[in-house]
Every structure is written in structure tokens, then in C-alpha cells.
Amino acid sequence: MNWLDEVKWDADGLVPAIAQQVGSNDVLMFAYMNRDALARTAETGEAVYYSRSRGRLWHKGEESGHVQKVHELRLDCDGDVILMKVEQLGAGAGLEAIACHTGRHSCFFKRWNDGRWDVVEPVLKDPAGIYK
Amino acid sequence: MNWLDEVKWDADGLVPAIAQQVGSNDVLMFAYMNRDALARTAETGEAVYYSRSRGRLWHKGEESGHVQKVHELRLDCDGDVILMKVEQLGAGAGLEAIACHTGRHSCFFKRWNDGRWDVVEPVLKDPAGIYK
Numbered sequence: 001m002n003w004l005d006e007v008k009w010d011a012d013g014l015v016p017a018i019a020q021q022v023g024s025n026d027v028l029m030f031a032y033m034n035r036d037a038l039a040r041t042a043e044t045g046e047a048v049y050y051s052r053s054r055g056r057l058w059h060k061g062e063e064s065g066h067v068q069k070v071h072e073l074r075l076d077c078d079g080d081v082i083l084m085k086v087e088q089l090g091a092g093a094g095l096e097a098i099a100c101h102t103g104r105h106s107c108f109f110k111r112w113n114d115g116r117w118d119v120v121e122p123v124l125k126d127p128a129g130i131y132k
Numbered sequence: 133m134n135w136l137d138e139v140k141w142d143a144d145g146l147v148p149a150i151a152q153q154v155g156s157n158d159v160l161m162f163a164y165m166n167r168d169a170l171a172r173t174a175e176t177g178e179a180v181y182y183s184r185s186r187g188r189l190w191h192k193g194e195e196s197g198h199v200q201k202v203h204e205l206r207l208d209c210d211g212d213v214i215l216m217k218v219e220q221l222g223a224g225a226g227l228e229a230i231a232c233h234t235g236r237h238s239c240f241f242k243r244w245n246d247g248r249w250d251v252v253e254p255v256l257k258d259p260a261g262i263y264k
Contacts, residue, residue, distance in 0.1 A: 020159060025156065025157030030208060042247075075242040112207070115174075
């Protein structure tokens with residue numbers, strides 16, 4: 001059986017994918033993959049997602065240079081979620097590497113605090129300097 | 133503005149939620165929340181999801197005792213994904229705590245290896261002894 005057939009694709013042919021920083025295990029971002037995106041991710045060793053808004057494959061870093069080098073690819077018990085351990089490349093390194101389009105390390109920079117979402121992570125690089 | 137209104141619920145009124153072990157940062161599981169589930173999670177400090185298969189709220193651990201104590205609740209840049217840092221309670225502790233219904237620490241126990249999904253995490257407790 002082809003490993004791609006073991007993935008339970010949803011009605012739109014997509015699967016949620018979580019990217020986690022190798023080493024710190026910080027969760028960097030969450031996006032979707034279709035069959036082609038997952039196949040290319042495994043083939044090239046770089047994270048390729050499917051952009052629902054743009055309706056096409058999205059090689060992470062294609063504009064920003066913030067490519068994700070895949071160290072490990074996992075599938076969950078139900079076969080319907082992908083988890084990747086990645087090395088976030090581009091500006092910065094490790095905890096200073098930028099995965100988020102806002103110029104932050106992680107997309108998960110809002111923390112719940114007593115009924116408010118507080119921004120708790122710094123902008124490491126101005127997005128105007130990332131997307132030209 | 134109510135913090136629950138800042139979440140971008142999908143067409144089914146759901147938001148994906150990732151649970152990460154506090155300390156190790158291991159990703160334990162992935163599920164969905166509706167508005168009520170997220171409100172209860174914040175209120176009670178224990179992870180409450182929405183079970184799509186059962187069509188109702190699902191207080192994680194209600195059957196297994198494997199409750200998740202929430203240490204931190206985060207929202208991503210687009211406001212459409214929740215990340216939680218949790219302490220996985222029940223049998224075992226820390227890296228031996230069980231989040232997965234298969235009796236494993238994490239639901240992400242299949243690792244891609246040259247075109248195969250290999251099972252790489254041990255069963256810590258027989259599910260027959262968890263769900264009676």
C-alpha cells in the first residue's frame with residue numbers, strides 16, 4: 001500500500017499539518033497539505049503546503065526565503081493529521097528563526113490572559129523587509 | 133470585544149486545536165473545538181474538545197481519566213488555530229503520560245521512513261485497561 005493512501009484526506013483532499021521546530025519543539029505554524037504537497041515534502045525534504053486562499057501548492061519560503069527543512073514526518077493514530085519536525089531556515093536561527101508572516105518566530109504569539117489575547121512574542125524582522 | 137469573537141470559526145463553527153505537553157513540548161494530539169468547548173476549556177482549566185464523530189462536547193479524560201490540565205492557551209496569527217500547553221494527567225507522568233486512545237504518549241506515533249509509516253512509540257498501557 002502506498003504511504004500516501006494511508007493518509008485520510010478530508011472531503012477537500014486536504015490534511016492538517018503542524019510544523020514544530022526541531023530541538024525546542026516549539027510549534028511554529030499550522031497549515032494544510034494535499035496529496036501532491038505531502039509527496040513533494042517527502043521527496044524534497046522541504047515543507048510544501050497547499051494554500052487554500054491561493055488555491056495552489058505553496059513551497060514555504062518561496063517568497064520570504066524562510067524555507068523549512070524537514071527532519072521528521074509523522075502521522076497520527078487516525079491517519080488524518082501530519083506533524084513535522086522542521087529546521088526553520090532564513091533570517092535568524094533556532095529560537096530567532098522566523099516562521100510567521102508577521103516576522104515572529106511562531107504563528108502562535110497570542111496568549112490567553114484572563115479573557116484577553118495578549119501578544120507575547122516579539123517581531124524579529126519587519127515583514128516589509130521579508131516580502132518585497 | 134469578547135475574546136471568543138476574535139477566533140475565526142470555520143463554516144461548521146469549529147477551530148483546530150493542538151495540545152502540547154508542557155515541559156517537553158511534545159505534540160500530544162490534535163482535535164477540534166467549538167465555541168462552547170473553548171469557553172469551557174478557559175473556564176475550567178481542563179481541555180474540552182468537540183467530538184465531530186459523536187456530535188457533542190468531549191471533556192478529554194471523561195472516560196479514560198486522562199484529563200489535560202491547561203497551562204497556556206494560544207491563538208495563531210490568523211485567529212483560526214488554537215495551541216494549548218497541557219499537563220497530561222492520568223496513568224504515567226511526563227513523558228510516560230498517555231494522551232492517545234491507543235495507550236501511547238502521543239497520537240503522532242507513526243514516523244515516515246523511506247516510503248513507509250513506522251510505529252515508533254510504545255504502548256504504555258493496554259487500551260482495554262483504560263476504557264472499561
